[in-house]
Amino acid sequence: MPNSNAKFHCNHRGGQEAGRRELVSRSLQSAQHCLEDQDFGTAYAHYLLVLNLAPELKASVKETFQFTLFKWAEELDSLARIQDLFNCYEQALELYPNDEVICNSMGEHLFRMGFRDEAAGYFHKAVKLNPDFADAKENFYRVANWLVERWHFIMLNDTKRNLTYLNAIENAVRSGCKSVLDIGTGTGILSMFAKKAGASSVYACELSKTMYELARDVVAANNMEREIKLLHLKSLDIEIPKHIPERVSLVVTETVDAGLFGEGIVESLIHAWEHLLLQPMPKNQDVSTGDYGRVIPASATIFGMAVECKEIRRHHRVGMQEVAGVRLSNSVQFFSPTYASAGSEETVEPYTTEKLSRIPGGYVPLTEPCQVMTVDFNNLQELKSLAARKPWKLSLPVTEGGILDAIVVWFVLHLDDENALSTSPSEETCWEQAVYPVQGLLDYSVKTGDTVMMEVCCQDCYLKIQKISTLASECGMDFSDRDDTLSLGNEAELCNALAGLQTTSEKDGSGQVCVLESTEIALLNNVPYHECFKAAMGKVLLSLNPSKDLQSMEVDGHGSGMNLQESQNKSSLDVAPDPFYILDVSEGFSILPIIAGKLGPVRAYSSIEKEQHQAALNVISEANHLPKETLEFWLSHLEDESVVLQRPKSDKLWSFIILDVIETSGLIQQEVMEKAAISRCLLHSGGKIFPQYVLVYGMLVESESLLLESAVQGTEPTLGFNIAPFINQFKVPVRVCLDLSTLPCLPLSKPAELLRLDLMNPLLNSSSREVKVQICKSGQVTAIPFWYHIHLDEDHSLNTSDESSHWKQAAVVLDEPIQVQVGNELVLDVQHHKSNISITVKR
DSSP states (O other): OHHHHHHHHHHHHHHHHHHHHHHHHHHHHHHHHHHHTTOHHHHHHHHHHHHHHOGGGHHHHHHHHHHHHHHHHHHHHHTTOHHHHHHHHHHHHHHOTTOHHHHHHHHHHHHHTTOHHHHHHHHHHHHHHOTTOHHHHHHHHHHHHHHSOTHHHHHHTOHHHHHHHHHHHHHHHHTTOOEEEEESOTTSHHHHHHHHHTOSEEEEEOOOHHHHHHHHHHHHHTTOTTTEEEEOSOGGGOOTTTTSSSOBSEEEEOOOOTTSSTTOHHHHHHHHHHHTBOOBOOTTOOOOGGGSBEEESOEEEEEEEEEEOHHHHHHHSOOOSEETTEEOOTTEEEEOHHHHGGGOSSOOOSOEEEOGGGOTTOOEEOBOOEEEEEEETTOHHHHHHHHHSOOEEEEEEBOSOEEOOEEEEEEEEEOSSSOEEEOOTTSOOSOOEEEEEOOSOSOOEEOTTOEEEEEEEEETTEEEEEEEEEEOGGGOOOOOTTOSSOOOSOHHHHHHHHHHEEOGGGGOSSSEEEEOOHHHHHHHTOHHHHHHHHHHHHHHHHHHSOOGGGGGSOBTTBSSSOOHHHHHHHHOSSSOOOOEEEEEOOSSOOOHHHHHHTTSSEEEEEOOOOHHHHHHHHHHHHHTTOOGGGEEEGGGGOSSTTOOOSOSSTTOOEEEEEOOOBOTTSSBOTTHHHHHHHHHTTEEEEEEEESSEEEEEEOOEEOHHHHHHHSOOSSTTTTTOOOHHHHGGGOOSEEEEEOTTTOOOEEOBOOEEEEEEESSOGGGOOSEEEEEEEBOSOEEEEEEEEEEEEESSSSOEEETTSTTOSOOEEEEEEEEEEEEOTTOEEEEEEEEETTEEEEEEEO
């Protein structure tokens, strides 16, 4: 009997195994048929069944499974079935938990949907699984800049700032403040200062998931995880006793930006005084500090001055009426977002930021620094009254004649009576200054004795400086600071004053308003860029239609001045010429289609998306008397806007296509070579891609600034606390948005050509190259700044490091400095993958 049972069970198991193998085989066949039919959803379901029934096949079907997953995910994404998409990835990661390709793809979907924290986790995991996986590295570097902003490194390397905060916190704890709340803890350094100073209870809150997790690791590494309670919360959501047991005696925070209030310090401190802090100490009473609440910083004083600065001007005001033969209509008024914020219902940051000590071309103070306002962070009523306070007037006497370009603002942060930090442009500080560009005046010139006037208010958590105007000295009016009334002797004096007053309202009366990003305004002001394109486009059009009459067209400023359009009208009144089709897919606001339209009978297609920008481009086109059919907006012709590169018509091809190759940040645009490959198939004979090729140049430099801005340099700047290994996980090898002309650095070599990217002839491209660089000065190589020569053709090129360039530069920062001597030779390994340039030194 036992033998018979064993035989039965054996046969049963054998039958099950045969059935499993049969089911696996059929499912594999079905999956293959589904793939051939592009039924990716059903194919994916079959593969899930196969891998669950036969885990031993994981390795053999891995690549096909990945392909099926990614195709099915694309379909789900297009159908907005987001939850199904994520379910598929979770199932895939259960089967392949250590697959870097799946992790990276999951991160890409998350990032596109705005889940940056979660995306960073998957990119980081993919890089850890395979440090050589280029796609994941590039993705992680891009998202790292969002998650851990670069100022964290600069501030943590600022020993003076750290020591000043430590001294103030030690003073407070010594005076009796034993319970501390750190609002916006970041890496946790201020909390650790409080614990080191002897505080008995320390709490810290951080809203960013990435920074919260980083702070948790930092606190643990410094053996304080049991002594500092970290909360993944906004301070406004902290409740007693749910999150902390009782009110604290000290709040420490550095939730301030270049304009002081932009990170919400006023709102968070009002909430803290009302719900989290002990009552403030009565003034002029000798009582124990520990029984009362206080804030570090205790107060702040804000200063401002008017400046002339060409670099600020070219990013916020269009400085000409004509660009490369195109008249910019008076009916269009261009403004940057800082100006538009004044009348916007949306909360828009009313200033930009600059490190004035490093701004290209420098700046000239037109007035003496003036105190704008003070704020006491230990006075709840004063904090509450800030938002409700009416705008007040401020006047600055002009001490140096020039062009009024901006009001620059900085502050002194008084941590306590003994310790203060200044963000002044004249100080060695990690801080930038807040810049309020002046826009909308009829005349920006001022002379000694004139007055610059403005209104100041605190609104939407921002310090706003608006209604900036100038008053000529001959008007003889006296404007008192913060006085809403004007003392005038008589009616004649009032008339004279009003005549000399230049206000923003004088230019606001009529016309099409067009708000451009500051980089778009800088592009519009880039004369060599537009002249170069005009010449290169004209050259292509001449080559495509080399009839005798066309030789009179104006290219490079030569010829009779008659453009191609006029020439065609004269040469053939009865036969309409077949137009040339031109596509501009460069990003942002571009007038290149209009420049092309003035060169001949073209159909110029712009990829501009914003309705306001389209309206402005139409007005400019009309002002230049272009036929209405010359300018069209390409996206309105597309059924699928994700497929921008396609034929203009089923039976037509493009004469030339303008691609955006370089980001204004200094990096190569993503997927530019893939776009070039598609574009080449869409050109008719003799057609061109602009640019035709790009040369990457670089040089070796020694720059302590780049080191400090890229990674925390050990424990010395953080006063012995172990922070560097944790935040440096988020360092990126490439620093972007640099101004090479003002970068504090010592060049150790001459510029060298590093790489060629050819968009018209891919056979000339190489994804990697070794470059020998001769050392011309002894020192330590810490970085390799790089920039581009953009060749529209063999005769016309643009240098992205030129003074007029709207592009910034970038630099690869080395992990370890390399000591070199004059005459040495370094070999660089240069690689290009998608938009990422990797430059390493071969030892």
